[in-house]
């Protein structure tokens with residue numbers, strides 16, 4: 529099967545032909561670990577996880593690298609606020625990232641390199657760039673990349689050097705030779721974590737880590753570089769510049785970028801303050817509703833975030849689980865049906881949609897068509913056909929997109945919600961008894977909950993509960 533993707537570098541849809549036939553090496557930029565991940569961070573995770581599953585399904589061996597930026601101003605500031613060192617903050621949010629990725633059903637990459645594990649390699653790469661004349665150290669020990677040394681800087685973003693100069697702000701930094709130059713090595717301020725280098729004690733700039741780690745783990749030229757479209761400029765543009773300086777060519781053959789999650793006109797981001805955390809979304813709507821929400825639009829389009837949209841997707845997920853459950857109630861141990869022309873036809877349509885620049889909305893339309901056919905077959909008592917439809921949803925389409933693999937979770941979710949309602953109403957009842965000074969009954973409620981491993985905590989904002 530031929531796979532086509534829209535390549536941001538060539539600015540057109542092209543056939544995806546990996547450098548080494550049969551295997552795909554891909555790198556996707558990961559998070560800066562200073563906070564829990566939000567739905568905006570989750571989009572590239574879910575999209576590229578599904579794309580990886582699809583490539584594997586059609587027969588490629590995929591090697592995926594996703595980095596953690598574990599040193600950065602935001603991490604240092606967070607550590608200062610907590611009164612701990614930067615590593616505690618980074619370790620905390622790397623662990624929390626894996627927790628969230630797991631609840632989302634996003635598989636771990638083959639490698640999750642951290643910036644600070646590659647400092648000697650980064651220093652060595654910067655030294656080579658200086659030797660080749662693409663970078664220069666300044667008097668205070670910073671090192672900058674000389675953007676104008678490259679003839680075709682801007683090839684990914686389509687930005688032109690002249691326009692960048694016109695738009696450049698008056699530089700505060702007195703050390704840079706040119707406002708366009710970007711930092712490769714930053715000198716450390718007092719109290720900041722620093723590493724040794726030939727120029728000064730300091731730490732790597734942001735862009736260089738991805739160039740060095742991708743090259744170390746995937747080679748000088750790999751197949752696919754992915755990330756959010758907000759990384760095209762300057763991050764990926766600068767990665768290309770660095771790779772050209774080091775190896776004479778861009779690091780990847782194809783570049784794929786996902787669109788942003790939009791909240792009331794702004795991109796979802798911590799700095800705008802409009803984030804919705806993944807764990808909150810998964811807790812409230814279930815993993816499949818969150819993933820379906822992220823895959824229901826083409827990956828390059830923006831998606832408008834709203835709780836209503838998640839609610840809609842939860843209803844769609846319930847429709848699928850409802851049909852699967854109905855089938856399972858009758859056939860708890862469904863076997864593999866005989867693969868016939870009908871199964872092949874649905875599978876082909878599904879895969880063709882995905883091989884056309886990963887058109888998940890079109891593939892999902894096929895999936896929902898099959899859900900309808902599953903219900904129809906059961907209505908008509910056509911068990912053999914129902915088994916085929918069940919098989920397609922549960923074992924072919926679902927696994928390719930990372931959906932519908934958790935049993936009847938939405939129903940389980942409903943029971944969690946009703947337990948929460950029950951506890952909350954018992955808490956309200958207890959407060960009423962306390963108000964009326966009927967402390968013996970109030971205490972009976974507390975003890976009964978405690979025996980069920982539910983601890984009540986009285987706070988100025990009211991009574992809360994925790995599972996012990």
Ligand SMILES: [Zn+2]
Nearest residue numbers: 557558738763
């Ligand atoms: Zn990156």
